[in-house]
Amino acid sequence: MTPIAVIGAGITGVTTAYALAIRGYPVTVYDRNRYAAMETSFANGGQLSACNAEVWNKLSTVIQGLRWMARRDAPLLMNPAPSWHKLSWMAEFVREIAHYRENTVETVRLAIRAREALFGMARAEGIDFDLKTRGILHFYRDETAFRKAEAVNTLLREGGLERHAVTPEEIRTIEPTLAGDYYGGFYTPSDATGDIHKFTRGLAAACARRGVRFVHDATVEAIEPGGEGAHRIHWREAGRGDTRMEDAAAVVICAGTGSRHFAAMLGDRVNVYPVKGYSITVNLYTPEARAAAPEVSILDEATKIVTSRLGEDRFRVAGTAEFNGFNRDIRHDRIQPLVDWTRAQFPGVDTDRVVAWSGLRPMLPNMLPKVGRGRRAGVFYNTGHGHLGWTLSGATAELVAEAVAAASEPGRAAGLPLAA
Ligand SMILES: Cc1cc2nc3c(=O)[nH]c(=O)nc-3n(C[C@H](O)[C@H](O)[C@H](O)COP(=O)(O)OP(=O)(O)OC[C@H]3O[C@@H](n4cnc5c(N)ncnc54)[C@H](O)[C@@H]3O)c2cc1C
Structure with a gap:
């Protein structure tokens, strides 16, 4: 055949x-x-995250993107040099703002279904991929951000996701290694992480x-x-x-x-369109560093950074979105914010053995x-x-x-x- x-x-x-x-x-x-x-599919954020199903097609994303254009360490970066590919993609992205709601609900439904299918394949074939089923925790530093997140949570729940608000005290109970000062968060117990590669x-x-x-x-x-x-x-x-x-x-x-x-x-x-992102894999080579790194996966909405604990001795931190064509150069000024963030949230994690990576997300406008x-x-x-x-x-x-x-x-x- x-x-x-x-x-x-x-x-x-x-x-x-x-x-x-x-x-x-x-x-x-x-x-x-x-x-x-x-x-x-080499070294991404590792999250199997129905909780991250919100599509980005919002006016606030466009406004935030324009504000961030002047900052080299911004989570979202746009190379202003025009190309037909980029401009046509942007125009379609803006048109899709009208479908924000239904596209978010559709994505969360698909993500819930996908997790089960993926776990099924791993079980059937005996694949070890450092799966961790400890859930994903979003945190917010101020009330405004938390209130906005409540509206998103309503949509995610409409798509069938079990996800609930947590207080700063509950954040620390869920993940005791977190050192920052938080207003509140949302926790999705059914989400997971694992090594895509x-x-x-x-x-x-x-x-x-x-x-x-x-x-x-x-x-x-x-x-x-x-x-x-x-x-x-x-x-x-x-x-x-x-x-x-x-x-x-x-x-x-x-x-x-x-x-x-x-x-x-x-x-x-x-x-x-190739939307570039970066990750660092922090090698946790001492018992102290292993104890100081989180087991629960984190999503920091303000910096758009996600984390995954991969096995005992690796901690993955990923983020940033760059509109800069097919360029895959690993830039120091884009990696440093990931290292700084890791130090601020998890002061006991040594960042002297970090492997940097960049990848291109294959992204459609909707x-x-x-x-x-x-x-x-x-x-x-x-x-x-x-x-x-x-x-x-x-x-x-x-x-x-x-x-x-x-x-x-x-x-x-x-x-x-x-x-x-
Ligand atoms: C920094 C970062 C963090 C991320 N974090 C997460 C996360 O936490 N959770 C999540 O769900 N997703 C995450 N993603 C997204 C996820 O990694 C991608 O959506 C996924 O890996 C894309 O898989 P793919 O098979 O479409 O593309 P790829 O993995 O790129 O595979 C495409 C393949 O096609 C081959 N190919 C292309 N052209 C040709 C050709 N002409 N001839 C032969 N072969 C060809 C390439 O060699 C490549 O192997 C992240 C992405 C990035 C960059």
Whole structure:
């Protein structure tokens, strides 16, 4: 049987390959890196966070973004140099403010469903990914911020999330290592954290055991449509000059920030913009540092910083959103605020062994992923998950696999809320 081609071996590509493989489809995954999960799915914030499902399409985000433009250490940074890609994305982002409410509720529903799907995959395949099910705690330093958060909480609860307000005393009981002065917070006991890279690599190994073929070091240069949904994949092996060609029964685009380029090739518009973020992984190499680092995951709304405790000896701190094209340089002035924040909140954590990383969030203007069929037969997408790819991928993989199944078995009802 001709395989289905999955383009990209990040979290979305590998979960898609898995969902297709367990439905009995032969699958080939192509990726330009030597291993799975080497780009945005490498060292993200680690949060499986239905509590972070609020979309950013609000007038206040735009105003805050403009205010922050002059500050080099701001959580959100915009390179003012114009490009058609950036401007078209911004215009669509503003138009989507009208759908803030329903898009937030839709995202939280999807996130709740996704957590269960992801835990199911990990259980079935015995994947250790430093999962911690201690919940996620948001904190706020003043009353204004807390009151705004109450309105968001109403929407999250409407989407089915169990999440409640906590006092400063309760904050300290939930996470005793926090040293700051807080007005209040919200706690989501059902949210979790884990290492996206470990999970994706573990699931890729499980896929391979189930017969999925991975073609690594393979840059896909073109996808040529054939008849009846079939496609020909043109790819070039790293370090070699010649282009190879392989046939696919259908193609699923899971190429992260590369998806816009493939969509244009296939007659679709998927306006993914690369929104840059940074993380630091703090190595907790003494018993004192381990005791001083939090077990519960934190989300500091004012600085947009998230944290995850990965196993005993790693503490991940992530944040910032930069609109600066495909640039992945690790800038010291963007890393330093993450280090400073860690020192301020957790003074006992040593920050002399810190590994810095940057990644590009594949973000669509309405902040909902593109999941389902493309315009042409045999073309599918599972991409554009933005700041929530780790959180949502368990559910979107199921949705796209169902879309493939529905297309190959006409008449099958597939209830796909996000399908194109
Ligand atoms: C700083 C930061 C913190 C984050 N924190 C969180 C968090 O706490 N929780 C959460 O849910 N999400 C978080 N995210 C978002 C999440 O990490 C992403 O949404 C997710 O990793 C995207 O996965 P992906 O598979 O779409 O893309 P990727 O992981 O980038 O995978 C795409 C793959 O496609 C391949 N590819 C692209 N073009 C080609 C080509 N031409 N040929 C061959 N291969 C190609 C690439 O090599 C890559 O491996 C964070 C992101 C960042 C940057």
